Amino acid sequence: MxxxxxxxxxxxxxxxxxxxxxxxxxxxxxxxxxxxxxxxxxxxxxxxxxxxxxxxxxxxxxxxxxxxxxxxxxxxxxxxxxxxxxxxxxxxxxxxxxxxxxxxxxxxxxxxxxxxxxxxxxxxxxxxxxHDDRGLLNPRGHRALLDDYAGAVEERRAVRDAWAARTESRARLEAAEAALEEVRAEEDFLRFAVKELDDLAPGAEEEAALDAQRRRMQGAERIRADIARAHAALTDGAEAAMGDAGRWLDGVAQQGEGALDGAIAALDRAMVELGEAVGGVESCLDGLTFDQHALEETEERLFAIRALARKHNVAADALPALRDTLSGKLDALDRGADDLDNLRQAVAAADIAYDGAAEALSAVRRAAAERLDAAVSAELAPLKMERAVFRTEIATAPDGPEGRDAVTFTVATNPGAPSGPLNRIASGxxxxxxxxxxxxxxxxxxxxxxxxxxxxxxxxxxxxxxxxxxxxxxxxxxxxxxxxxxxxxxxxxxxxxxxxxxxxxxxxxxxxxxALDPAAREAEIARMLAGDTVTDEARAAARALLAG
CATH class of the missing domain: 3.40.50.300 (P-loop containing nucleotide triphosphate hydrolases)
Structure with missing residues (x-):
C-alpha cells in the first residue's frame, strides 16, 4: 500500500x-x-x-x-x-x-x-x-490474469515441470545424436588409430626407459674395450706377479725372523682388494655385453613410439590414455543405436507427460474463461453496457512452459458486431x-x-x-x-x-x-456538479451524493 x-x-x-x-x-x-x-x-x-x-x-x-x-x-x-x-x-x-x-x-x-x-x-x-499498456490492455498479460482468476497454481506448476523435463530430455537426445554423428564421421580413422595403438601397445613411461637403455648400449661399445684391457692387466699381470711375490716371501719368511711379516700381511690384503677389483670389472663387462640386434630392436621401438606420438600430437607417455579415449568413442559408436533408442523413448514419455499437463491446464483455463465471461457480463449491465459482449478467447499457441494457450480478452460493443481487442473496439x-x-x-x-x-x-x-x-x-x-x-x-x-x-x-x-475536510469536500463536489458558479442546488446535490 x-x-x-x-x-x-x-x-x-x-x-x-x-x-x-x-x-x-x-x-x-x-x-x-x-x-x-x-x-x-x-x-x-x-x-x-x-x-x-x-x-x-x-x-x-x-x-x-x-x-x-x-x-x-x-x-x-x-x-x-x-x-x-x-x-x-x-x-x-x-x-x-x-x-x-x-x-x-x-x-x-x-x-x-x-x-x-x-x-x-x-x-x-x-x-x-x-492509455495503459502495462495492465489489462496488454494481451501478453491476459493468460496470467486468467490463470490467477482460475487459481491454477498446481496446474501451472505441473506444466512448467513437464516442460522442463521435456526440454532436458530433448537436449540430451540432440546432444547424443550430434556426438554419434561426429563419431561416425571419423569412424574409419578411429578404428585404424586404435588398431595401430593396440599393435604397438606403448607403456606410460616406456619411452624414457627405452631411451636410457639405448644410451647405455651405445656407450657400452665405446668403453668395453678399455675395460677388457684393464681386466687382462689385472688378471694376467698384476694377479700373477703378486702371487709370485707372495710365494717368494713366504719361502724366506722364516729366515727373516719376522722382518717380512708386515709385508706379507699387506700383500695378503692387497690380493683380497685385487680380487674385489677384478670381480667388479668382470661384473661391469658382463653388464656391457649385449647383442647388436637388441640395440636395433630398442631403437626401432623407441622411434616407433615417438613417431606415433608426433602423429597424434601428444606426449609419448599420453599414448595409452589416447588409446582409451579413442576406444571409448568407438564403444559409444557401437552402443550408440541402443542409447539413442532409450533417449527417444524418454523424449516420447516426456512429450506424453507434457501433453497431459498442458491439456489439464487448458481445461482449467476454458472453464475459468466461461466463468469470467459470465461475471464480466453481469458487471456490464449496471455500467449501461448490457448489449456489449465480453469474451475470453483461447487459441492454440506454440508449446511452452506456460502451456499451449494464447489468451486474449475481446469485446463486441453491440450484438452481431465483430469482436476484437479491448483497446481497438471500445470507445474511450x-x-x-x-x-x-x-x-x-x-x-x-x-x-x-x-x-x-x-x-x-x-x-x-x-x-x-x-x-x-x-x-x-x-x-x-x-x-x-x-x-x-x-x-x-x-x-x-x-x-x-x-x-x-x-x-x-x-x-x-x-x-x-x-486534503479536503467534510465542508471543503462538499464544496468541491458542488463545483464539479455546477462548474464555476456553485449554486445552492449544487450544494444540496453534493450533500445528497455524500450521504449516499
Whole structure:
C-alpha cells in the first residue's frame, strides 16, 4: 500500500507531501491543474518510462520519494531479496533527476538500478486507464490474469515441470545424436588409430626407459674395450706377479725372523682388494655385453613410439590414455543405436507427460474463461453496457512452459458486431467501463497492490458514474485504490479526498494538492456538479451524493 508521496521540484510542483490511506482515495481538480503530474511523478520514482524532462524550471534537480507498506507475504519482498536489498515492513523508494538528464535511484537508502525499480513497481502499483499498456490492455498479460482468476497454481506448476523435463530430455537426445554423428564421421580413422595403438601397445613411461637403455648400449661399445684391457692387466699381470711375490716371501719368511711379516700381511690384503677389483670389472663387462640386434630392436621401438606420438600430437607417455579415449568413442559408436533408442523413448514419455499437463491446464483455463465471461457480463449491465459482449478467447499457441494457450480478452460493443481487442473496439468511455468491470471480476482478494485509475470514468455520468464509483469502492475494500476523476458521483464515494490546484504567483505557475475536510469536500463536489458558479442546488446535490 502507498503510504506517502513526496515531490520536490518536478515540473510545476515546488514541494508536495501527500499521505495516502487505505480504501478509495480520490483526486479531483480543474483540467490542467496538475493531476497527471502526480502520476508522472509516481511513475518516475517507480522507474516507468515517461517524460524526459521533469525538473522544475530553475531547480538544480527534481526528487520523488514514495513510501510503501509491505505485508509479510508481499511479492515485493522476493524482488528485494533477488536484488540483495533489505525488506522490512516499510519500503522507501527515492529517485532524483538532474538537469543533465541523469537519474539516480535508491531503495531503502541503497543505490539501485531503474530495472530493479520497474520490477518492484510490478508488485506495488497497477495503473489502469485508457492509455495503459502495462495492465489489462496488454494481451501478453491476459493468460496470467486468467490463470490467477482460475487459481491454477498446481496446474501451472505441473506444466512448467513437464516442460522442463521435456526440454532436458530433448537436449540430451540432440546432444547424443550430434556426438554419434561426429563419431561416425571419423569412424574409419578411429578404428585404424586404435588398431595401430593396440599393435604397438606403448607403456606410460616406456619411452624414457627405452631411451636410457639405448644410451647405455651405445656407450657400452665405446668403453668395453678399455675395460677388457684393464681386466687382462689385472688378471694376467698384476694377479700373477703378486702371487709370485707372495710365494717368494713366504719361502724366506722364516729366515727373516719376522722382518717380512708386515709385508706379507699387506700383500695378503692387497690380493683380497685385487680380487674385489677384478670381480667388479668382470661384473661391469658382463653388464656391457649385449647383442647388436637388441640395440636395433630398442631403437626401432623407441622411434616407433615417438613417431606415433608426433602423429597424434601428444606426449609419448599420453599414448595409452589416447588409446582409451579413442576406444571409448568407438564403444559409444557401437552402443550408440541402443542409447539413442532409450533417449527417444524418454523424449516420447516426456512429450506424453507434457501433453497431459498442458491439456489439464487448458481445461482449467476454458472453464475459468466461461466463468469470467459470465461475471464480466453481469458487471456490464449496471455500467449501461448490457448489449456489449465480453469474451475470453483461447487459441492454440506454440508449446511452452506456460502451456499451449494464447489468451486474449475481446469485446463486441453491440450484438452481431465483430469482436476484437479491448483497446481497438471500445470507445474511450466504453473502454474505461470494460476495464473496471474486468478488474472487479479479477480482483478477489487484497494482493497488496495499489490500484490507480486515471480518469476511468471519462465520458460517463449519472447512474453509470455512480455504478463506476461503487465498483471502485468495492475494489478498494480491504485494499487501496487511487482514482483521478472528474465525476462528482465517483468523488462522493471516496473514503479520502484531495483537490489538485494550480496557482500563478510572480509569473510562476505551481501546482499543489489539498486534503479536503467534510465542508471543503462538499464544496468541491458542488463545483464539479455546477462548474464555476456553485449554486445552492449544487450544494444540496453534493450533500445528497455524500450521504449516499
Amino acid at each position: 502507498l503510504r506517502a508521496l513526496e515531490i520536490r521540484d518536478i515540473l510545476i510542483i515546488d514541494r508536495l507531501d501527500l499521505a495516502f490511506q487505505p480504501g478509495l482515495n480520490v483526486l479531483t481538480g480543474e483540467t490542467g491543474a496538475g493531476k497527471s503530474i502526480l502520476l508522472d511523478a509516481l511513475g518516475f520514482v517507480l522507474g516507468w518510462r515517461g517524460r524526459a524532462e521533469l525538473v522544475r524550471a530553475g531547480a538544480a534537480q527534481g526528487e520523488v520519494i514514495a513510501e510503501f507498506q509491505l505485508t509479510p507475504d508481499h511479492p515485493a519482498r522476493a524482488v528485494l531479496e533477488d536484488a540483495g536489498l533489505d525488506a522490512g515492513a516499510e519500503l522507501i523508494l527515492r529517485r532524483v533527476n538532474g538537469t543533465d538528464g541523469r537519474k539516480t535511484a535508491w531503495v531503502n537508502d541503497r543505490r539501485c538500478s531503474g530495472e530493479v525499480l520497474r520490477r518492484l513497481s510490478d508488485t506495488l502499483v497497477e495503473l489502469h486507464g485508457q 468511455g466504453e473502454l474505461s467501463r470494460f476495464l473496471l468491470a474486468l478488474k472487479v471480476c479479477l480482483t478477489e482478494r487484497d494482493s497488496g497492490v495499489t490500484m490507480i485509475f486515471d480518469e476511468i470514468d471519462r465520458g460517463v455520468g449519472g447512474a453509470t458514474a455512480d455504478a463506476v464509483g461503487r465498483r471502485l469502492a468495492q475494489l478498494a475494500a480491504g485494499g487501496q485504490v487511487l482514482v483521478v476523476t472528474h465525476s462528482p458521483q465517483v468523488a462522493a464515494l471516496g473514503a479520502h479526498h484531495w483537490r489538485v490546484e494550480k496557482s500563478v504567483a510572480d509569473e510562476v505557475t505551481t501546482s499543489t494538492v489539498v
